[in-house]
Amino acid sequence: MIKTTVAALLKGKDLLQNINVNGWVRTFRSNRFIALNDGSSLNNIQCVLDFEAFDEATLKRITTGAAINVKGTLIESLGKGQKFEIQVTELSILGDCNPEVYPIQPKKHSLEFLREQAHLRIRTNTFSAVMRLRSALAFAVHQYFTQNGFYYFNAPIITGSDAEGAGELFRVSNLDAKKLPLTNTGAVDYSQDFFGKQTNLTVSGQLEAETYALALGKVYTFGPTFRAENSNTTRHLAEFWMIEPEVAFNDLEDNMDLAQDFIQYTLKYVLEHCQDDLDFLNQRLADEEKTKPTQERSEFSLLEKLHFVVDNNFKRVSYTEAIEILKNSAPNKKNKFQYPIKEWGADLQSEHERFLVEKHFKCPVILYDYPAEIKAFYMRLNEDGKTVRAMDVLFPGIGEIVGGSQREERLDVLVEKIKALGINEKELWWYLDLRKFGTCVHSGFGLGFERLVQFTTGMGNIRDVIPYPRYPQNAEF
Numbered sequence: 396m397i398k399t400t401v402a403a404l405l406k407g408k409d410l411l412q413n414i415n416v417n418g419w420v421r422t423f424r425s426n427r428f429i430a431l432n433d434g435s436s437l438n439n440i441q442c443v444l445d446f447e448a449f450d451e452a453t454l455k456r457i458t459t460g461a462a463i464n465v466k467g468t469l470i471e472s473l474g475k476g477q478k479f480e481i482q483v484t485e486l487s488i489l490g491d492c493n494p495e496v497y498p499i500q501p502k503k504h505s506l507e508f509l510r511e512q513a514h515l516r517i518r519t520n521t522f523s524a525v526m527r528l529r530s531a532l533a534f535a536v537h538q539y540f541t542q543n544g545f546y547y548f549n550a551p552i553i554t555g556s557d558a559e560g561a562g563e564l565f566r567v568s569n570l571d572a573k574k575l576p577l578t579n580t581g582a583v584d585y586s587q588d589f590f591g592k593q594t595n596l597t598v599s600g601q602l603e604a605e606t607y608a609l610a611l612g613k614v615y616t617f618g619p620t621f622r623a624e625n626s627n628t629t630r631h632l633a634e635f636w637m638i639e640p641e642v643a644f645n646d647l648e649d650n651m652d653l654a655q656d657f658i659q660y661t662l663k664y665v666l667e668h669c670q671d672d673l674d675f676l677n678q679r680l681a682d683e684e685k686t687k688p689t690q691e692r693s694e695f696s697l698l699e700k701l702h703f704v705v706d707n708n709f710k711r712v713s714y715t716e717a718i719e720i721l722k723n724s725a726p727n728k729k730n731k732f733q734y735p736i737k738e739w740g741a742d743l744q745s746e747h748e749r750f751l752v753e754k755h756f757k758c759p760v761i762l763y764d765y766p767a768e769i770k771a772f773y774m775r776l777n778e779d780g781k782t783v784r785a786m787d788v789l790f791p792g793i794g795e796i797v798g799g800s801q802r803e804e805r806l807d808v809l810v811e812k813i814k815a816l817g818i819n820e821k822e823l824w825w826y827l828d829l830r831k832f833g834t835c836v837h838s839g840f841g842l843g844f845e846r847l848v849q850f851t852t853g854m855g856n857i858r859d860v861i862p863y864p865r866y867p868q869n870a871e872f
């Protein structure tokens with residue numbers, strides 16, 4: 396007897412063999428047909444019972460969600476909808492599932508309802524497809540970097556530096572919140588805290604990745620990052636996974652090439668390896684689009700969007716050019732932007748980014764050379780003295796998917812910038828050391844993994860592409 400999976404059975408290679416498979420009942424109809432799923436595939440295998448061979452009590456226990464073991468013969472199916480099916484000779488109930496109280500019924504549930512049942516939502520087609528794709532994308536990320544000579548680097552999750560400046564921090568402390576030790580001036584005395592100083596969950600592994608790039612050449616992080624920003628949007632999480640390559644001797648153009656090549660590789664990988672799941676999500680999105688007013692519907696299907704990104708270069712546009720386009724755009728002139736673009740120097744909001752990508756260029760865009768004032772301290776200053784070598788990759792429907800830069804490698808310029816911003820230079824002693832000991836041009840970027848999963852799966856809300864989303868007022872599960 397061959398112990399096997401649904402995915403293997405659906406390929407039909409154990410035809411006419413005695414097989415043994417475990418799984419969960421998706422549906423049971425006519426006391427005869429079980430649709431069985433074990434997570435190995437989006438598709439179910441049909442198991443056919445001769446109900447006269449089974450007692451009434453057993454048949455009653457074959458309900459949606461029940462765990463069962465099936466033994467039988469794999470045969471070619473005469474019915475429509477499947478090539479192979481199992482003729483069941485033995486069936487045992489491994490775990491009952493009471494249909495009266497089981498939240499996941501064989502019908503369409505709203506994504507909001509399923510978010511409240513995040514421990515069970517993975518049993519639906521949509522979430523199993525999303526999470527299998529997430530897993531495949533993560534594999535593709537590691538494969539891309541490994542094949543291209545990068546080392547996987549684990550940045551610390553608890554950090555003592557608050558200089559990254561990428562958003563609000565979650566403090567890490569084991570002080571007794573009811574009895575905080577205070578200094579003479581009445582401030583919390585963090586010298587008595589676990590690490591002897593104030594510590595936080597990391598918002599980015601970049602600064603540490605730079606230290607590794609300047610020894611190992613090419614490195615990347617792929618780990619959790621945390622931001623306590625109170626942004627209740629469809630694109631922000633308080634805990635998300637970030638991929639941050641950092642490469643010595645790469646300038647901004649190399650960095651743009653890397654970002655494009657990397658994203659295209661991961662999408663190509665899933666197009667080649669996850670066809671069933673992508674076809675399903677393609678259809679899901681098409682059905683969802685049909686419920687929208689015609690003018691709001693996307694011109695392209697999910698698969699068309701993925702192929703488009705894989706097959707086309709990302710358009711590279713300087714911030715200055717982008718501002719000109721935005722200033723002269725119809726929505727700006729008709730006062731349709733919430734934040735009208737008045738002059739050079741304005742920070743771009745997602746409405747502007749989306750106009751550039753979705754309406755103007757109609758393709759992924761890399762914006763570069765931003766005003767120094769609106770970007771982080773570590774980005775390399777251009778010769779014009781007012782812009783920095785920053786780049787953001789903007790995607791349709793998502794907005795910013797990548798943020799990166801060429802880093803400031805000149806000690807004097809960096810120190811001056813740090814002082815001007817009032818950042819504590821002493822805290823960054825190790826970061827500044829890189830500029831003293833064998834400094835070199837180097838660049839990197841951060842890609843929010845969930846935003847990539849969102850784009851790949853066509854899911855509208857980032858809370859639906861991570862197993863247990865953390866966002867304001869929610870840390871259930």
Ligand code: ATP
Binds near residue numbers: 561795843
């Ligand atoms: P945004 O402007 O979208 O808030 P950001 O400019 O603050 O993003 P960066 O600091 O540049 O983000 O981080 C790099 C990447 O990490 C972003 O391009 C995005 O893909 C992702 N990212 C940033 N913040 C979040 C978040 N709160 N949840 C999920 N992904 C995020």
Ligand code: MN
Binds near residue numbers: 787
């Ligand atoms: Mn950014």
